[in-house]
Each structure stands twice: as C-alpha cells, then as structure tokens.
Amino acid sequence: MDPSAIVASSLNKTFNTKTGLWKTKTKSTIAVEDISFNIERGELFGLLGPNGAGKTTTVKMLTTLLLPTGGTAKILGLDVVRQTAEVRRHIGFAFSGSRGLYNRLTAIQNLKYFAELYALDPAITRKRIPELLELVGLSQRGDDRVETYSSGMVQRLHLARALLHDPEVLFLDEPTVGIDPVGARELRQTIKNLISLGKTILLTTHYMAEAEELCHRIAIINKGRIVALDSPDALKRRISGDSVIEATIQTAQAHILMDRLRILDGKTVVELKNSTEPEKLCIRTPEPARVLELLSPYLNPQYIQGLEVRNQTLEDVYITIIQGEKE
C-alpha cells in the first residue's frame, strides 16, 4: 500500500479572465505555481498563508473542484483529473463560512440529502447522522432549520457533512473561522479525534496556534508557492536561538527606544506594532541579555509599561518568512 495519502507534484493553476465585449482581452492570474508535497496516511498537514496565497485553490484542485493547468495530484493513488469520480468517493471536504447548506432545511434534512448524493445505504444513513450530530455537538438542534444556527454551529455541521460517508481523506479549509474560542477548542478536539481514528487531514488555517497544536507538518504558502515545509518544531528551529522580547511602550517615546536599539547588529529585528493599543515593540534577537541591558534605563512607566521575554512561536516564524518574501 502506498504510504502517501496525498501527492501533489508541480501543481499549477492559472486563471484566465476575459474582459471586453468585442475586442476581448485575456488576463492571466497565477494562483498556484509549482506546488509539490506528500502527505502520509494518518497525517495532519497544515497549509498556512496569507489571504490570496493559493491555499484554497490548492485544496480545490485536490478535491477535484478545479482542474490544474499543470502538474499532477493523486489522492490514495487516484489521479484527481483522470479518476475524478473515484477520488470523490474517498474524500470529504468542508469550506469555511455559512455557504454550502440549504438554510431552509434542518440539519438532519441537509445530511440526508448529502447521504443520497454520496449513495449511502439508508441503514447506514440512519446510524451515521445521529452519531455525527453527537460528534459535532448538534444532537439537540438536528431538527432545527440551519437558518437559525450560529456560524459556529454551521461550521460544525459542515464537518458532519464532510464526514458523512466516512472518507479516508479530509480537507478542512479554515474550519474554525468565525467560531468562538470554546467552539474552536471543541472543533480542534474533534479534529484530533479524527486523526486518532486514522484519517488523513489537510487543514488550511490563519491561526498559527491552531496549526502548531494540531499539525504534524506545515507548508507555508505565499504568492502561489510553497516557501517553507516542515514540522512546527523544525520550522521554529529555522530561526532558532532567537528570543522575542515584547515591550509595551508609551507611544511618544517609541523613537527614543528604537534609536537606543539601533546599535545592535543586523541579526536583531525591531518592529513597532502600532496596530495594538498601547503600542508594542517586538524585538527578535539572538542576544536577549544585551537587549535587556540596553532597555534597562527605560524600565519605568514613562517609557516601558511592561516587558515579556519568550521563545519563538510559529507565528513569529510565519511572519519572518512572509515578511522575508515581501522584501
């Protein structure tokens, strides 16, 4: 048996859009460029990247919803272009958002409809629907119309729908978007349970903590290309040795502190996060002691209100990689 559940080889996707009625112009947009990865059976693989990076396009090609313009992809050894029908029987997918359900129908009616689309035996459908509603915590609301659901409940119903035919491979596109923290934690636990059941999962997410908690390996994708692919620990080691010092500062004094830190060598990155209130100085450095020494004269509420020293998180790695790409 092939140990790989998903194999993407040099996948490409270019969208051509035509404008004009008589003299048409074609504009080509490269959404995915030369993407390759292998996902082993039972692995939870994360795809991270900014908006428009090509994550959803990649997922849609792997789920047979988009045709690649180049390269190949196989799911459980089945080619996504030539063996489309077979692939569809073995995969489940759930996209984020409120779309993808009939709002005028109840959760049970929606699931029964999809059970027919997946040609499930009626006896299996009768057994699976209550089990899945239990799994996603919607047992008490199964007979309610979907239009009365919160976004978190809709998201959980998407997951139940994707699991209806017990697929071996699952694609979850930003499954916790719009869900409150408690709901998101429950959903993450459900995803962990699915992995313990031997499912292979490809997850896309914006939430680094979620990816760090769940994923065995992560690919960071930017502008349609994979820019990093490794386990979360290995990715963090890429900028290993670095510590992160976050100083909560008085806005008016920011320039003084930044001038003070300018004497450090190029390995230390100082970033002013002025989107937060109060403002924060984020310093990534291999020399935390030296930074603290430089900042020590300013450790009073007039300059620095708070200071936190921590190790690199996946988010730091992500930001470093994506910002490095921008530069």
Next chain:
Amino acid sequence: MSRLRWGLIKRQMVVQLQVATLNLYSLGLFVIQPAVFIAVGMLLSHAAGNAMPDLVYSVVGGGIMGMWSGLVFSSTYDIAGDRYNGMLELIVGSPTSLATVEAIRTLTNVLSGLFSLSLAFITSLAIFGYSLHGVNFWGAGISLLLLLFAMWCMGVFLANFIAWSRISTWFVDYLEMPIAFLCGFMYPIRVLPGWLQILSGAIPIRWALQAMNESLLGNRDLTFLATHWAIAIGISLIFLAITRWLQVKVHDSIRLSGELSSI
C-alpha cells in the same frame, strides 16, 4: 451520468420542493402568472370579435405558459441559487453527477408546472364552461406525456448553460418568451409566418403541444397525431444527445474557469 436511484430521486424531489417550489415566489409563477396570461388571451379573443373565446388556446394555453415559465425560472434560479450559496460546488464534488441532479430537478419542476396546467384546465371547465364533449382523451393523454418529456429535455438542455456561467443565466431568461412564441402556446402554430413555422419545428415542445391541442379540439386522425408524436420524440432525443455532450464539456469548463463557486 451516475446511476439513478429511487432514494436519490425521492430525496432530490423533496429538497427541491422544500427549498425552491413551496414559497410565495412559486405561487406567483404557477398561479398568478398563468392567470394573467389567461386574462390576456380572453381579452384578445374578445377584442377580435369572438363571442366565445377558444378555450384550448386562451385558457389551457395560459396554463402551458405558466408551466414553461415555471420550468425556465425554476431551472435558472435553482442553479444560480446553488452557485450563490455554495451548494453547486458541493454537488459537483460529490460522486453523484451534476447532470443527474439537474435531471431530477428539472423533472420536479416540470411536474410542479402540471399544477398550472391542471388549474387552467379546471378553470376552463368550471368557470368558462368548456365542454369535454368530443375531446380525444387518449390522444390528449399521450400528447401530454410527450409534452412533459419534451419540456424536460429542453429544461436539462438549458440547465447546462446556467451551470456553465453566470452570464448565460440571462441568455436562458431571454429565451423564455421567444420559445413560448415559437411553440404557439396561446394560438395555433399555423398563424405564424411560414419561416417562423419552420424555425419552430426545431423545438420538440411545439410538436407535442400541437398534438395535444388538436386532441383537445377533437382531432382523432391517428396519422396526424402519430407523426407529431414521432417528431416530438425524435427532436427531444436529439436535444438529449446534445445535452449529454454539453454536460461533459460544462463539467470540465466550470472546473477550469473556477465558475463553480464564483458569485
């Protein structure tokens, strides 16, 4: 086309009725709109100096008009609605083909349209005193079945274009009235100019409807009726063959262009 199963047919029909048919919009489509057409037909007949309007064309024709409008609008908005709410993507991504789903949906829409026709027929009997005396019942019955089949074939044919792109939804909407005009829903086909009669010959609905109207008017000429039935079946099958070819093209095209989820 994936295998048709009774469970799928039943569930798809129930969903179609719950989601798309049983609402106020459909009430307008299947009841109010035909009533307006019937009223216009009666007024035109009156204005033409007829003491008694031709109930087959004025009243039953209004019902056929409602049936056709219902089919076109329902088919259009079902797919457009599915594209908008993300269902089109999920249906295409399932092992059941979109073609199968569209076939069942269109059948549901055609059968829902029968409500319009029945209502118009009952109206002609109860309110306008249409007499069933002399009606060729078996001829009308067979013609009605073929009319439903022809409408279903046209419905699945047009559904392809709507699935293909958002813009073609307009094109299908624009076709509603010209096809109604060419098929002679509310007047005998012989009143059309010769070249339009030739053009209308390409539409299977025209042949089945002409046989039905003639049967309602008492025509028992088996050669006339059988010829019309055979032509209706033949052209319907040609449309089905073109539809099958188009379905494969559309399935690839929408996955290449990304039109599946575009809103």
